[in-house]
Amino acid sequence: MSRLFEATKINGMNIKNHFVRSATHEAMAGLDGRVNDQLLDCMAQLALGDVGLLITGHAHVTREGQAGPRQMGIYSNAMIDSLKRVASVVHEHGGLVAVQLAHAGKYGIGKDEYAPIGPSNVFVNKIKKASAMTVDEIKRTVKAFGDAAQRAVKSGFDAVQIHAAHGYLLSQFLSGYYNQRDDAYGGTLENRARFLVQVYEEIRQRVGKSFPVLVKINSEDFLEGGITVKEIIKVCHMLEDRGMDAIEMSGGTFESGKLIPSRAGTSKSEEREAYYRKAAETFKKEIKMPLILVGGFLSYNIAEEVIASGLADYVALSRPLIREPHLVKRWAAGDRKKASCISCNKCFSTLATKEALHCVVEKKELSKKRSESCLKIENTTEV
Numbered sequence: 597m598s599r600l601f602e603a604t605k606i607n608g609m610n611i612k613n614h615f616v617r618s619a620t621h622e623a624m625a626g627l628d629g630r631v632n633d634q635l636l637d638c639m640a641q642l643a644l645g646d647v648g649l650l651i652t653g654h655a656h657v658t659r660e661g662q663a664g665p666r667q668m669g670i671y672s673n674a675m676i677d678s679l680k681r682v683a684s685v686v687h688e689h690g691g692l693v694a695v696q697l698a699h700a701g702k703y704g705i706g707k708d709e710y711a712p713i714g715p716s717n718v719f720v721n722k723i724k725k726a727s728a729m730t731v732d733e734i735k736r737t738v739k740a741f742g743d744a745a746q747r748a749v750k751s752g753f754d755a756v757q758i759h760a761a762h763g764y765l766l767s768q769f770l771s772g773y774y775n776q777r778d779d780a781y782g783g784t785l786e787n788r789a790r791f792l793v794q795v796y797e798e799i800r801q802r803v804g805k806s807f808p809v810l811v812k813i814n815s816e817d818f819l820e821g822g823i824t825v826k827e828i829i830k831v832c833h834m835l836e837d838r839g840m841d842a843i844e845m846s847g848g849t850f851e852s853g854k855l856i857p858s859r860a861g862t863s864k865s866e867e868r869e870a871y872y873r874k875a876a877e878t879f880k881k882e883i884k885m886p887l888i889l890v891g892g893f894l895s896y897n898i899a900e901e902v903i904a905s906g907l908a909d910y911v912a913l914s915r916p917l918i919r920e921p922h923l924v925k926r927w928a929a930g931d932r933k934k935a936s937c938i939s940c941n942k943c944f945s946t947l948a949t950k951e952a953l954h955c956v957v958e959k960k961e962l963s964k965k966r967s968e969s970c971l972k973i974e975n976t977t978e979v
Contacts (some may be wrong), residue, residue, distance in 0.1 A: 599903050601928055604648070604910070606886055607808040607841040609754055611692060613648040614903050615924045618844065618890045618912035619696040619757065619812065621653040621664055622953045629656065629669020634952050636685045643691030645922035648689055648910070651810075651844075652682060653700035654759050654825070657744040658737060660710040661699030661765065664947060670695060670744045679751035687752070694755035694810060695740055695748045697799075701765030702726035702774070703850070714768050715775040716783065727900055734791060736782060737765075742798035745809075755808035755841075757916070758795060762857050763849030766792045767814055770831065771849075773822040789831045796835060810888070811835060812844040815875035818855035825875045836885050844888035844912060845879065847872050858915060859892060860941045869898045876907050888912050891938070896932040901928040918943050919955040 624635035633677050642650050655670040656662040656955045662669070668682075669675050679695070686693040702725065704712035711726075712718075713733060718726035729737070741758070748756045760766035768774035769791040775782050781790050792811075799809055804848075813831065817823045832843055848857045859871065870876075871891035879887055889908035900909040916935035917925055923935055942956035 598900055600900055600911070606649075606755070606810070608806060609649075609692060609808045611648040612646065613924065613928075614647045614910050615646075615838075615899075616844070616888050616890075616910045616912040617642050617647045617650040617917055618846075618888075618914040619651040619653055619668060619759070620914045620918065620953065621929065621947065623664065623666040624952045625666050625668045625678075629662075629667060629671065629675055631668055631682055635668070638679060638768075638953075639682055639691075639693065640685050640689050641690035641921040643686045643693075644925075645917070645920075646925040646928060647691065647913075647917065649755075650686055650693045651757050651912075652693065652695045654696045654764075655679075655744070657697050657740045660704050660706045660713060661701070661737075661740075662705055662710070663700035663703055663764065665950070666707060666952075670697065670747055671740070673747065676747055676751050679747065679753070683752035683754075687741040693755060694756045694757050694808070695751075696757045696759050696812070697744045697748070698759035699737060699741075699765035701768045703764065710971045715766060715777055716758070724882070728777070731779070731781075733950055734794075738791070738794045738798050741795045742802045745799040746802045747808060749803055750822055755810060756803070757810040757812055757844065758797065758799065759812050759815045760792050761812045761844075762844045763817070763851065766795065767817075767823075767849070770814075770828075771817050771819070771822045773817055773819040779883050785827050785830060786834075789834055792831070793834055795839065796838060796840060800839060805839065809840045810842045810844060811840055812846055813844050814849075815872040815879075818852040822849075825878055825945075828875075829878060830881050832879065832885070836883055840885060841884070842886040842888060842909075843879070844890060845872050845876060845908075846890050847875070854872040857939055858939075858944070860939055866895050868894060869893055870902060870907075873902075873907065880907065886910065890914065894937060894939070896927050896934070915939060915943060917942075918953060919958055 702714035888910040890912035
């Protein structure tokens with residue numbers, strides 16, 4: 597049997613294989629962050645598809661930390677009943693689920709008292725788009741992450757993941773590109789990492805040593821002055837020394853041009869898969885924590901090689917599972933054809949049209965088939 601389908605563990609959490617569903621914004625919640633039946637159906641299908649560990653789309657830990665419309669919320673105890681539905685439906689279908697805890701930082705969509713905040717002031721055409729956080733605001737946000745982690749435990753989730761990648765708040769603080777502070781949270785790498793370390797320590801204090809805590813982090817920002825592989829390895833050492841359970845390695849931000857986290861066109865060649873291979877090699881030489889590697893995986897043989905070679909401990913998938921939630925199950929059954937996803941990124945365009953996340957290409961193909969079927973019926977009736 598391929599190592600891909602061997603059982604694994606992260607801090608006592610028994611995972612059926614080496615596949616992880618990487619956090620993906622589903623846009624399947626109400627305006628207040630409570631989930632709807634679409635999200636429950638989505639999670640159920642992923643669990644039925646035998647993905648070893650599901651990570652939810654990013655859940656905002658504060659109101660001003662909301663990144664997008666119809667985003668799942670974990671910012672209030674009023675969300676707990678909603679969150680319980682997510683954990684329950686995954687467990688009912690034999691899966692494990694972690695909730696990703698996030699704050700959008702300067703990319704927040706709120707206004708007035710929920711206006712965006714970040715490490716530094718942000719102006720666009722002399723208009724202030726985000727305000728530099730005070731130390732008190734940082735402390736309140738650290739507490740908010742801890743509160744959110746406690747809600748995750750109460751809601752029945754199997755783990756939490758801290759979102760410190762892709763240019764969101766904690767990633768912004770890590771990055772010299774975004775972080776222009778000159779206090780204890782800016783300047784040196786140790787200072788820039790302080791916020792993330794405090795968030796982790798707060799969460800660990802709240803959930804205990806036996807509850808799995810993961811983090812998603814950039815291998816590098818691909819921005820001038822942004823975080824580098826060398827720096828991120830040092831941050832990983834800081835987290836490992838404090839008891840972090842696993843790292844998911846990603847990369848890029850919304851401002852990284854062609855090197856954004858979800859790159860278009862990667863389906864054209866297997867050489868384009870596993871974006872962060874070199875960074876993972878460096879990580880594995882120095883860090884003992886389990887490594888979850890995301891980044892353009894579409895081919896079974898590439899996923900198998902990554903695990904068999906020890907380059908990573910888990911392979912994380914996002915877009916392929918939008919098109920094929922049962923992809924892992926198909927591969928396990930012996931059908932090793934490449935994922936149907938073509939990496940066109942049209943799935944994310946649905947988020948701007950007030951639709952739930954779905955594969956646009958698949959929807960068009962199904963619509964065409966239905967039209968052709970109806971035409972055949974009409975022609976047969978006429979005869």
